[in-house]
Amino acid sequence: MTAPVASTPAVEFRALRKHFGRVTALDGVEIAVAAGRVTALVGPNGAGKSTLIKCLLGLVRPDEGAMLLAGVQLGDGYEYRRGVGYMPQAPRFPDNLTGREVVEMLRDLRGHAARTDEDLLEWFGEPGALDRPVRVLSGGTRQKLNAVIAFLFRPKLLILDEPTAGLDPVASGTLKDKIQQVRDAGATVVLSSHLMAELEELAEDLVFLVEGQVRYAGPLAGLKERTGEAGLERAMAALLRRGSA
Amino acid sequence: MRTTTRVLKYELHNVVRSRAVLVYTVLLFLLTDVLFRFGGDGARVVISLLNVVLLLVPLVSVVFGTMYVYGAREFTELLLAQPVSRRALFAGLYLGLALPLAGAFLVGVGLPFVIHARPEAALWGPLAMLLTAGLLLTFVFTAVAMLLATLFDDRAKGLGGAILIWLTCAVLYDGVILLLITMFREYPLERPVLALTLLNPIDLGRVLLLLQFDTAALMGYTGAVFEKFFGTSVGRVTVLGVLLIQATVPLLLASRVFRRKDF
Numbered sequence: 001m002t003a004p005v006a007s008t009p010a011v012e013f014r015a016l017r018k019h020f021g022r023v024t025a026l027d028g029v030e031i032a033v034a035a036g037r038v039t040a041l042v043g044p045n046g047a048g049k050s051t052l053i054k055c056l057l058g059l060v061r062p063d064e065g066a067m068l069l070a071g072v073q074l075g076d077g078y079e080y081r082r083g084v085g086y087m088p089q090a091p092r093f094p095d096n097l098t099g100r101e102v103v104e105m106l107r108d109l110r111g112h113a114a115r116t117d118e119d120l121l122e123w124f125g126e127p128g129a130l131d132r133p134v135r136v137l138s139g140g141t142r143q144k145l146n147a148v149i150a151f152l153f154r155p156k157l158l159i160l161d162e163p164t165a166g167l168d169p170v171a172s173g174t175l176k177d178k179i180q181q182v183r184d185a186g187a188t189v190v191l192s193s194h195l196m197a198e199l200e201e202l203a204e205d206l207v208f209l210v211e212g213q214v215r216y217a218g219p220l221a222g223l224k225e226r227t228g229e230a231g232l233e234r235a236m237a238a239l240l241r242r243g244s245a
Numbered sequence: 246m247r248t249t250t251r252v253l254k255y256e257l258h259n260v261v262r263s264r265a266v267l268v269y270t271v272l273l274f275l276l277t278d279v280l281f282r283f284g285g286d287g288a289r290v291v292i293s294l295l296n297v298v299l300l301l302v303p304l305v306s307v308v309f310g311t312m313y314v315y316g317a318r319e320f321t322e323l324l325l326a327q328p329v330s331r332r333a334l335f336a337g338l339y340l341g342l343a344l345p346l347a348g349a350f351l352v353g354v355g356l357p358f359v360i361h362a363r364p365e366a367a368l369w370g371p372l373a374m375l376l377t378a379g380l381l382l383t384f385v386f387t388a389v390a391m392l393l394a395t396l397f398d399d400r401a402k403g404l405g406g407a408i409l410i411w412l413t414c415a416v417l418y419d420g421v422i423l424l425l426i427t428m429f430r431e432y433p434l435e436r437p438v439l440a441l442t443l444l445n446p447i448d449l450g451r452v453l454l455l456l457q458f459d460t461a462a463l464m465g466y467t468g469a470v471f472e473k474f475f476g477t478s479v480g481r482v483t484v485l486g487v488l489l490i491q492a493t494v495p496l497l498l499a500s501r502v503f504r505r506k507d508f
Contacts, residue, residue: 020507057326059508078328086326092319096262097255105255109248109327133262149323 008071010035010157010188011056016065018051018212025051026062027212033205035070038179038189040203040220042236047209049192053159056190057086069157082110085155089162089192091146095135099124099145102134106149120148120178123171139166147175151182158182158189164198176202196233208236215239248333249340252324256341260313266349269305273297273353281361287368288458291375294354295454298379299447303386304411306346310390311407313342315400322508331504335391339496343387350379371457378450381485384492385446386411392499395506414447435470442471446491449484 009032018026026048033039041049054060056067058078067074074080093102107116123144124130134142143166150158160179164172179202183189193199199206199220206223208216216223216239224230227238260266276297280290314321317338324334355376362368389410397403422441426434442448456475474480 054508059322059325061505061507078330081326081328084326086323088319088323088326090319091323092316094255094259094317094320096259101255101258105251106327108251108254109324109329 008035009033009068010070011190012066012068012071013052013055014066014068016052016055016062016067018048018055018060018062024212026055029065029209029212029214031207031214031217033188033190033207035188036183036186037204038183038191038202039205039207040199041190041192041207041209042194042199043209043215044240046211048212049209050161051212052209053161053190053192056159057081057084082153083156085150085153085158087146087150087158087160087163089165090139091142093134093142093145096133098133099130099137099141102145103130103148103152106152110153115154116152117154118152120144120151120174123148123174140168140171143167144171147178151178154187156187158187160189161192162194163191164193164195196231200232206232208239210240246333248329249337252329252334252337253340253344256337257345260341260345261348263313263345265309266345269309269346270349270353273301273350274356277354277357278361281357287358287362287365288371290358290362291368291371291454292458294375295451298354298375298382298454299450300415302350302379302382303414303447306343306383306386307390307393307407307411308404309346310342310387311394311403314338314391314394315403318508325508332500335500335503339387339391339499342391343384346387347380347383350383351376354379371454374453374457377485378453378488381488381492382446382450385488385495388492388494388496388499392495392502395499395502414445418445418448439470439474443484443487446488449488453481453484 011031011033013029013031016026016029017024029048029052041052043049051060055062058074058081069080069083072080093099097105103121121130124141129141134145137145147163150160150163158179163179164175167175176198179189179191189202191199191203203220205218206216206220207214208223216226220232223239224232224235227235227242229235229238277290277294280293285293321334321338325331358372362372390407393403393406393410397406422438425441426438442452452471452475456472475484
């Protein structure tokens with residue numbers, strides 16, 4: 001165990017490698033995610049974004065390297081996940097449970113009786129919406145339930161995978177406001193999205209992964225400066241072209 | 246243990262409300278009820294239910310179980326991202342799947358006996374054995390379902406494996422034994438056949454139930470050997486023990502794979 005020091009990154013990946021058979025998903029990834037900021041995790045399909053997120057959540061075990069959360073190296077334990085909120089992309093909840101039961105299940109598992117953040121539960125303000133079985137909920141409502149669970153336990157680290165996918169513009173706006181609110185309160189947010197406008201609106205830092213390697217890690221503005229492009233999409237395209245040239 | 250019971254509580258809510266489990270319960274109830282209404286007394290109904298228990302229970306357990314675990318894959322990942330141990334989560338998921346299926350069998354088959362059967366002492370032994378065999382087969386084949394769905398990421402492979410294992414235990418295995426008996430008919434095969442029977446949970450269930458009705462006499466010398474072993478208390482305890490092992494081994498393997506798996 002490494003003792004935490006002041007201004008320690010919220011998350012650090014050190015020489016992280018992961019292979020699935022002959023496929024290299026992560027190839028010596030070195031990233032330091034600054035605490036109290038929103039960091040975008042981007043890259044083409046198959047770049048290793050999901051594998052990196054899953055490594056941090058303990059869903060995938062890296063072959064080599066180390067991961068540190070607030071300066072403390074992660075081992076085989078699971079208690080560290082008490083401080084982590086996760087919003088997966090398009091989750092499937094048990095069909096026959098109601099939304100409320102899903103929330104209660106997570107609450108029971110976490111053992112949180114009080115101090116939960118129930119702001120987003122306002123989404124389910126209409127009578128009975130949270131008391132319907134998940135199988136009859138629309139995709140957007142399931143995504144709202146997904147967000148409620150991620151924010152509910154006031155995590156210090158939030159991992160959001162395509163968080164606004166399937167949400168209507170109003171709900172999407174509410175969620176973005178919520179992300180900024182928790183960031184202002186000191187939480188660290190790691191955000192994976194294919195919506196460049198969303199990233200430009202929310203993210204301060206950016207990690208660009210290509211074929212399991214970090215092509216860029218730093219402030220979002222720094223990427224645009226380096227490539228000479230005004231927009232994020234063009235800046236990443238420019239970086240990709242340089243890499244393949 | 247606390248995590249297991251918490252997962253179990255919500256899994257039970259989910260599986261018990263599943264339409265498939267409801268249909269399974271009603272189907273077993275109607276089948277048993279109809280057998281009573283068509284003039285069967287308790288003992289006849291038990292014999293008529295023999296093949297239902299030996300074929301339908303393993304099929305439903307392994308196929309429904311495999312499909313359920315694949316269907317719950319994304320939610321399992323969300324649960325794994327919570328501060329819970331994989332071992333406890335796995336136990337909760339297994340029990341949450343096996344207990345509702347066992348309950349469905351117990352209610353579906355047991356309730357018509359409560360309604361229709363006359364309280365004869367001679368009925369209780371065979372009925373208890375029928376229910377025990379059904380419950381153990383549910384636990385064995387649900388454990389197999391957990392193993393297959395944990396082992397294979399590809400849903401088609403897992404489901405194919407489930408059907409293949411059921412087909413092997415229900416049909417092919419007996420065919421192979423029959424072939425061996427025919428090929429080596431010059432040799433005394435009673436004991437090897439007895440040993441082979443111990444390997445197949447469906448055969449074990451069949452032998453346990455048939456011996457309740459003294460049908461061993463119809464099987465000649467082999468039947469006598471079977472009766473001599475399985476008919477005794479030691480034999481019955483051995484069979485129940487072997488069925489428990491057959492449920493435990495795939496379950497432990499599945500738990501091991503689950504704990505080490507990349508999701």
